[in-house]
Amino acid sequence: xxxxxxxxxxxxxxxxxxxxxxxxxxxxxxxxxxxxxxxxxxxxxxxxxxxxxxxxxxxxxxxxxxxxxxxxxxxxxxxxxxxxxxxxxxxxxxxxxxxxxxxxxxxxxxxxxxxxxxxxxxxxxxxxxxxxxxxxxxxxxxxxxxxxxxxxxxxxxxxxxxxxxxx
Numbered sequence: 001x002x003x004x005x006x007x008x009x010x011x012x013x014x015x016x017x018x019x020x021x022x023x024x025x026x027x028x029x030x031x032x033x034x035x036x037x038x039x040x041x042x043x044x045x046x047x048x049x050x051x052x053x054x055x056x057x058x059x060x061x062x063x064x065x066x067x068x069x070x071x072x073x074x075x076x077x078x079x080x081x082x083x084x085x086x087x088x089x090x091x092x093x094x095x096x097x098x099x100x101x102x103x104x105x106x107x108x109x110x111x112x113x114x115x116x117x118x119x120x121x122x123x124x125x126x127x128x129x130x131x132x133x134x135x136x137x138x139x140x141x142x143x144x145x146x147x148x149x150x151x152x153x154x155x156x157x158x159x160x161x162x163x164x165x166x167x
Contacts, residue, residue: 002134020144030088056094067159084108120132135158
């Protein structure tokens with residue numbers, strides 16, 4: 001299990017930590033754009049960068065999603081998905097206000113299948129049932145090419161490493 005801290009205290013993560021080289025676990029999340037389901041098969045044949053964030057309404061998540069949106073146009077055949085527990089309505093509002101148009105935002109609010117299957121669902125404490133910050137790169141073959149569980153929830157992920165893995 002990955003060790004993740006929030007304000008210098010460890011948080012408990014539910015689910016299994018995933019590793020580079022293994023098959024990416026499937027999940028079902030809800031897209032904010034049209035409320036439809038999004039699964040691993042939704043972008044079959046593409047490379048996917050999946051960024052797990054606590055909430056788009058926090059400063060680091062806001063900056064992270066904007067950075068990935070900026071990078072998206074430079075990555076042909078790569079789909080970038082930002083997953084949080086924020087409701088799809090809030091995600092859609094945030095995307096409109098932030099001019100996010102290249103990243104797919106999706107909510108894991110229904111059954112936390114993404115959080116559990118990727119080992120990022122926080123259990124207990126002030127962030128109970130939100131997702132820890134992490135970045136996963138899934139290749140067109142549905143194998144994990146990059147995994148980063150950000151050790152402190154308030155820190156940014158290593159963008160360069162994730163982007164390099166997606167190229």
